[in-house]
Amino acid sequence: MASTLPLVRIQISVFLISASLISYQLLLVKMFSIQYWYHFAYLIISIALLGFGSSGTCIFLFKRQLKNRFPFVLFICPLLFVVSIWMNLYLNRLIAFNPLMIIWHTQEIIHLLALSLSIFVPFFLGALCIGTTFVAASDHIHTIYFANLTGSGVGSLIVFLFFFHVSPYEIMFIISLITLCAAMVGSTNRMRRGIICVSGIVLIILYVLLFRFLPLPMSNFKDLSQAENLTDAQKEMEVFGPFGLVTVLSSPAYHYLPDLSLKCPYPLPRQKGLFLDGNTVGAINEFTGAIHDIRIMDYRTNALAYKLLDHPEVLIIGGGSGTEILNARYHEAKSISVVEMNDDIVHLMQETYDTFSGNVYTFANTRVFIEDGRGFLQRTRERFDLIHISLLESMGTASAGVYSLNENYLFTTEALTLCLDRLTPGGLLSISTWIKNPPRDTIKLLAMAVESVKRHGDNIPDQSIVMIRSWQTATLLVKNSAFNRNDIWAIREFCKNRLFDISYLPGVDEKETNTFNILEEDFFYHAAISLLSQEREKFYRTYPFYVKPATDDRPFYSHFFKMNMLQEYLSSANRAIIPFLDWGYILVLITACILVVLGMTFILAPLVFALPSRKGLISVLVYFGSLGMAYMFLEISILQQFIRYLYDPVFSASIVIGSFLVYSGIGSLIAGKVSPLKSKYIFWSVLIIGIAGLMFLSVDLWLQQAISGFPMWLRMVSCSLLIAPLAVPMGIPFPSGLSTFTAERDVLIPWAWSINGFFSVIGSSAAVLIAIGCGFKCIIVIALVLYILSAFTFIRLRRNVP
Known part of the structure; x- marks a missing residue:
């Protein structure tokens, strides 16, 4: 009845429903990064696609009813979508999911399943609305698909702009209003329009x-969450931006x-905690300007480099607190x-906490660059006496391995x-x-340093690398020449006077370490000797x-999991240490398995048994x-890959997702x-995809x-244009395949949508798992x-x- x-x-x-769906999906990625951790992005993407696939099953089973009541579907599905996304706020709090215990306590898998189902509902409703449109207006599949993809593309671009100025709940409110507008456009009588208006008024009041x-x-x-339990703890500032939720917490008991x-x-100065998405960034130190108040800086492993340099010109990547x-x-850098890269942190330090921190970001000899560290290194032609890269992450997340699937292009060999x-x-x-137990990332960092010195070509690794450690951190020094005798003497004296251990030093004897x-065994020294010898492989x-060096093609610095260790982890003797190992990889693997089972249940099984004819099913x-x-x-x-072009993961996601969808819509x-449409046109489009990919x-x-060297806006435009030759032909095969189904076989349209x-659910989870083992370029070849x-x-x- 279209x-x-x-x-x-x-x-x-x-168009409007598609924009709402993609906006809600990207918002959930951001909110789950705050509530849990980053790798839940893959869970959100998979569940969204599962909702799309399952909607095809529903359309197939109830095709006649949905097609005959098509205007009602365009009215009721958006309304239910709005209700479901706000209900999810309550359900996400109600479901007590603890990802740290997902292997230790089997009930956490049930909690993950419940959480997945709650997220699934909004995407199912939105996809049901779009999928029904394909069936009801099957003569216009290409134009409908164009509206679907361009709506998604525009929605992805707009939501990223909202991240700069709007809070998560405000974004949800805007998404809800856009969805109600979609319902209004699809309404065919006054009563339905009145219901939508009343719903909008109720939404505004509740918001x-x-x-x-x-x-x-x-x-x-x-x-x-842990810091909030400290004495007299209170949040002083909270700012939401494109890089996440920045929080400043004060407590007389907080020290870091x-x-x-x-x-x-x-003694430590008075400190305030600085957090990003609930994870520690550092501590804002109270500083009056008197150097003797920060004499503690001389008793840190990070002070070692200054003992070997005289008034250096310093580059600090990751200014943080x-x-x-x-x-x-303190060490009189020239x-x-x-x-x-997080401008919210910079603005807080330069404005709200400028006086408290002693003008740390605005001092006369200090320059601040708001950009990604890898991007700055790539762009600048300056040379520095010292380049310092700050600690990666908080101890809690480091120990638990929650960033094991986090891509980091600052910590690669290149x-x-x-x-x-x-x-x-x-x-x-x-x-x-950080020093983890058992040792992992410190050893991988050492392996990357050895490889980078070899690639640089001018020095010998065993003469250019030093590593020392305290009781919970390790500091690696790599010199752009060989460490001389004076350097080695100064390092030994520095460690001796401050009770730091030497893990590796040119000419060091094992008796000087640990x-x-x-430690029961000095893993660091033995690892260094192996990595600097012919026994490396x-x-x-x-x-x-897994401690092989991370590369730009496999930028998973925090990934250490080996599949052959899974059996040992699950043994009774080692089960207690599971929460402190690299469960991020395991969680995504379990999630992928759950989603495949759900996909088989909701998508494939009902359709295989309900199809009236099996002719051509394998081809479909x-x-x-x-x-x-x-x-x-x-x-x-x-x-x-484009993160290395834009040096900004937020803008990269915005440009790539938006451009892919819009250009694919144009292709449709x-x-x-x-x-x-003849077969040769499909071959031509695939040929163009292949040429562009290669x-x-x-x-x-x-x-x-x-x-x-381009400015950001020109890099964004360039990246978008680079995507066009690939994405435009990618929009041709799917609607062209749907258009081959004649009226007698249009029952296959929802089944093809489901397939x-x-x-796509499998692909979204499998992509990152394959990339860890083979690299992202291998995934492009497979595609x-x-x-x-x-x-x-x-x-x-x-x-x-036929």
């Missing part, structure tokens, strides 16, 4: 009186300086350049090599990190954790399954103009160099192979589905 609605109104409704005052939920295991020596005779800036000021390129002769690279902060194979399965997985593979891979519109792989490094959604498979399958699809 004829009762003009095509333009249908397109507008689909003003209730919703906007709700606090953002947060796991009790996050650092901020993890690399401080146990022998330090001086300003502790390392104070460290440089100039201090600070790179901090990035460390770039750091060495930006050092003056004899300059130092200083990196500090003397103060004693054997060490990688035999060490219980292979064609639309290949397209779903290939599209997700390419989108996720390109998104990750172009395909709709070609009638009848060209990208071949000129990737050149592109990174070529556009690194595409099911394999191109899948597109070639779909092109050949299209011939059988046309033959078997």
